[in-house]
Amino acid sequence: xxxxxxxxxxxxxxxxxxxxxxxxxxxxxxxxxxxxxxxxxxxxxxxxxxxxxxxxxxxxxxxxxxxxxxxxxxxxxxxxxxxxxxxxxxxxxxxxxxxxxxxxxxxxxxxxxxxxxxxxxxxxxxxxxxxxxxxxxxxxxxxxxxxxxxxxxxxxxxxxxxxxxxxxxxxxxxxxxxxxxxxxxxxxxxxxxxxxxxxxxxxxxxxxxxxxxxxxxxxxxxxxxxxxxxxx
Numbered sequence: 587x588x589x590x591x592x593x594x595x596x597x598x599x600x601x602x603x604x605x606x607x608x609x610x611x612x613x614x615x616x617x618x619x620x621x622x623x624x625x626x627x628x629x630x631x632x633x634x635x636x637x638x639x640x641x642x643x644x645x646x647x648x649x650x651x652x653x654x655x656x657x658x659x660x661x662x663x664x665x666x667x668x669x670x671x672x673x674x675x676x677x678x679x680x681x682x683x684x685x686x687x688x689x690x691x692x693x694x695x696x697x698x699x700x701x702x703x704x705x706x707x708x709x710x711x712x713x714x715x716x717x718x719x720x721x722x723x724x725x726x727x728x729x730x731x732x733x734x735x736x737x738x739x740x741x742x743x744x745x746x747x748x749x750x751x752x753x754x755x756x757x758x759x760x761x762x763x764x765x766x767x768x769x770x771x772x773x774x775x776x777x778x779x780x781x782x783x784x785x786x787x788x789x790x791x792x793x794x795x796x797x798x799x800x801x802x803x804x805x806x807x808x809x810x811x812x813x814x815x816x817x818x
Contacts, residue, residue, distance in 0.1 A: 614633075617637050624651060635659060663692035663695075667696045670699075
């Protein structure tokens with residue numbers, strides 16, 4: 587049937603992916619879930635592993651048992667190193683290995699460089715923190731220190747000359763007695779009694795007219811000495 591199909595129609599047809607291609611694409615889409623790939627063919631891994639990031643590739647290598655994936659992953663770690671730390675650092679490492687005629691796995695170089703960078707960052711953070719602490723200490727030393735004056739205690743001294751709890755109890759008792767006395771004096775009964783006493787005192791203070799005994803006789807003598815009333 588294909589012999590009689592025009593070339594134009596053949597070019598317009600979409601090729602159906604094979605089952606193997608579908609499996610590889612499925613693995614690429616779920617590469618973050620991959621673990622032990624010891625039984626996977628190198629041809630398939632060569633298409634899957636380039637889609638991993640550094641953490642995913644490290645996880646796959648650590649999870650794979652009984653198989654060294656360095657031939658497949660070393661070039662990937664080399665690319666990670668150059669992208670992460672820059673071309674200058676990458677060229678410096680290459681020159682050192684050439685001059686010393688040694689070779690290291692790029693994963694080892696990547697992890698060692700990453701550790702150095704993290705330690706340098708931590709030291710820088712601690713150094714900046716120490717500088718800020720020193721600056722704060724200098725500012726505090728320049729500030730004027732204000733001394734607060736403690737007011738004298740208002741508690742009375744006790745019988746032993748001290749300022750113990752007995753003096754506090756005595757002062758509280760005296761204040762209670764004073765309050766009770768004021769309340770008693772302001773009570774209606776005491777007010778009425780005080781008003782009654784004032785009235786009695788005012789009555790006793792009034793002057794009393796006392797006649798002398800001889801006043802009646804003098805009056806009588808005058809009446810006797812006077813002329814009697816004469817009738818007309």
